[in-house]
């Protein structure tokens with residue numbers, strides 16, 4: 565994989581970011597012990613970054629595509645209003661089982677619902693409005709998720725798509741992997757749409773923040 569940050573910068577950022585609470589440290593340890601690609605967790609820098617953002621947005625209904633073992637859901641729920649809920653989609657029964665165990669242990673079983681199955685199918689059965697959507701799986705289909713979630717978004721809702729730099733692969737004209745192509749198509753579509761406002765924040769592997777443009781007063 566291409567290195568897209570100055571060597572050591574990611575580690576320096578993590579060392580100067582508030583550490584995870586104990587229940588997330590336990591979850592991360594089990595994920596590293598049991599799962600093949602533990603780096604798929606958003607990690608503490610992105611988790612704290614999202615938390616700062618969500619503390620301001622205060623969404624009541626959150627949708628996540630890509631539960632993995634529950635790290636990002638459990639990070640988000642900590643800063644949401646007490647009546648807020650998260651629906652999170654996961655294709656792997658094994659990942660979902662680990663996530664559900666940690667979600668229940670942390671006392672959030674009634675507020676985080678893990679839906680198992682291909683997320684394109686799951687999302688197409690959901691009813692909005694959602695105030696915040698995190699896309700963190702199935703990158704080759706990011707453009708299709710955009711089409712599915714925009715109609716479900718509340719008026720001031722925000723979509724964040726993770727890994728939109730794809731370790732720098734989006735910059736490589738030789739790279740035509742389906743995921744790389746999906747992300748490029750997604751990034752190009754979002755920035756070109758006159759009805760949307762976006763920022764591609766180069767936090768970790770790239771986070772695309774998207775909202776609807778408001779009519780100027």
Ligand SMILES: C[S@@+](CC[C@H](N)C(=O)[O-])C[C@H]1O[C@@H](n2cnc3c(N)ncnc32)[C@H](O)[C@@H]1O
Nearest residue numbers: 604605606630632635636654655682683701702
């Ligand atoms: C990058 S990880 C998500 C990481 C998680 N948000 C976190 O921070 O811990 C992506 C997850 O999405 C799941 N996934 C992949 N394709 C999927 C699909 N089509 N539908 C639902 N989940 C999918 C994978 O099994 C994996 O657990």
